[in-house]
Amino acid sequence: MLISLFRLSLFLMIVMAFAWVASYLASDQNKILGSTIIEISGFEYSISPIQLLILLGLIILAAWFVLKIVSLILAIFRFINGDETAVSRYFDRNRERRGFRALSEGMMALASGEGSTALSKAKKAEKYLKQPSLTNLLAAQAAEIAGEAEHAEEIYKELILDPTTRFVGVRGIMKKRLSEGDTDTALKLAEKAFSLKPKHEETQDVLIGLQTRGSDWRGARKTLSAKLKYGSLPKDIHKRRDAVLALSEAAEIIETDKRIEAQVTAIEANRMSPDLVPAAALVAKEYLTDDKKKNAIKVIKKAWESQPHPDLAAIYSEIYEGENSEDREKAFKLLAKMNPKHVETKIMMAEMYLQAEDFPNARRSLGDTYETVPNVRTLTIIAAIEKGEGADDSVIRKWLTKAVSAPRGPQWVCENCSTVHSAWRPTCFNCNALDTLTWMDVPETNAELASGSERAPFVLDVLNSNDTETAQFDLEVEQSLTELDNVEIEDDSSKS
Numbered sequence: 001m002l003i004s005l006f007r008l009s010l011f012l013m014i015v016m017a018f019a020w021v022a023s024y025l026a027s028d029q030n031k032i033l034g035s036t037i038i039e040i041s042g043f044e045y046s047i048s049p050i051q052l053l054i055l056l057g058l059i060i061l062a063a064w065f066v067l068k069i070v071s072l073i074l075a076i077f078r079f080i081n082g083d084e085t086a087v088s089r090y091f092d093r094n095r096e097r098r099g100f101r102a103l104s105e106g107m108m109a110l111a112s113g114e115g116s117t118a119l120s121k122a123k124k125a126e127k128y129l130k131q132p133s134l135t136n137l138l139a140a141q142a143a144e145i146a147g148e149a150e151h152a153e154e155i156y157k158e159l160i161l162d163p164t165t166r167f168v169g170v171r172g173i174m175k176k177r178l179s180e181g182d183t184d185t186a187l188k189l190a191e192k193a194f195s196l197k198p199k200h201e202e203t204q205d206v207l208i209g210l211q212t213r214g215s216d217w218r219g220a221r222k223t224l225s226a227k228l229k230y231g232s233l234p235k236d237i238h239k240r241r242d243a244v245l246a247l248s249e250a251a252e253i254i255e256t257d258k259r260i261e262a263q264v265t266a267i268e269a270n271r272m273s274p275d276l277v278p279a280a281a282l283v284a285k286e287y288l289t290d291d292k293k294k295n296a297i298k299v300i301k302k303a304w305e306s307q308p309h310p311d312l313a314a315i316y317s318e319i320y321e322g323e324n325s326e327d328r329e330k331a332f333k334l335l336a337k338m339n340p341k342h343v344e345t346k347i348m349m350a351e352m353y354l355q356a357e358d359f360p361n362a363r364r365s366l367g368d369t370y371e372t373v374p375n376v377r378t379l380t381i382i383a384a385i386e387k388g389e390g391a392d393d394s395v396i397r398k399w400l401t402k403a404v405s406a407p408r409g410p411q412w413v414c415e416n417c418s419t420v421h422s423a424w425r426p427t428c429f430n431c432n433a434l435d436t437l438t439w440m441d442v443p444e445t446n447a448e449l450a451s452g453s454e455r456a457p458f459v460l461d462v463l464n465s466n467d468t469e470t471a472q473f474d475l476e477v478e479q480s481l482t483e484l485d486n487v488e489i490e491d492d493s494s495k496s
């Protein structure tokens, strides 16, 4: 502004100078013999036109020179001003660079597990950068790695104070409480973290884990629906897990007096996931208690279609208890029709015929499953059929010997950690994962534990005795079979 005003006045001055020169040239009295007479403060100068031209040129040159000098002074003035900001900017940039270098070195140290180095770098970065939200994150993790848990917690508490880093702080302390086994506080913190960031998948999982551990099935179902809402869970998996949680909720309410409420929830679980065997079994049992046999049959049939299971067969058998063998046969055939080729169907039919002492039909129903799927159940059944048909002791003994070393058959196995469970549960008791229990054959490594090794001494005794009486042997076969039955009964009782 000032500069442009200055320039404008300078320009006006030049113009005025030209006007003055021109007026001299124009006046006749100053013109003598082509010379120009210039009068300056009382002196008269006579100059030729060429001299005049040179003079004009000199004036222009002087004006240009003055202009240049003025702009140079201005430039110097500006330079001095500019230099000051440039210097401060230089120092600022230097601090920032050092700060970020310390930060990146700290992160490197963190990644390579050098906690104390990372911590000192974090402190250095904080000194230069003055951005606690950034450096505190590094410091907290560094303190954790360096084993300074209390220090880490202090930093997390600082992070909680700042709304932008509050979630990180809550999450940090939540993880610390989890590692300390303080699940109650961890649950409260997980709820807080979830309210701050409901879309955060890890928080959703931690919260569900803690809720299921604390048997807060209803709360877990709410979190699960949030997972569905924010897209971190496919619809079908949500349905299945929700069914598992609903079933757990129902099983728990059944313990109290609110049976109707429990039934509604169990039915809901069964409707969401008809192949969830424990839900179907619970619902069928409830129907049976209320003498709603038709409903119970419907539920079992539906479940058998996709997931045949001995628990279902046991309840089905209970429904037709006391009826004559023809009616029972008819009923079981209807159930078998739902999934005729399944091994469990064959076993169920064979057992039904065994109970009716119809050995040829039992054999026909069992087919060759004792060869294709040799396990304790199929091999014991074929031994019983042989015995029923009056086979030689040696034949029966052969099957029982095989049964001793055979796998126990499908069990509730955690898909996550392969732990075998005697009864179904919503979460694995070993790894706490939700809905990982699958009815399947025990993996090789665990087969040893789950196989019928506990029966080995008794059967081996039978096999080793040289003069086994037939009666004695019969008794022991009976015992072997009841023992197998007991295993199933045990499963039932431990579930309810």
Ligand SMILES: [Zn+2]
Pocket (backbone or CB within 6 Å): 414, 415, 416, 417, 418, 419, 428, 429, 430, 431, 432, 433, 436
């Ligand atoms: Zn597990």
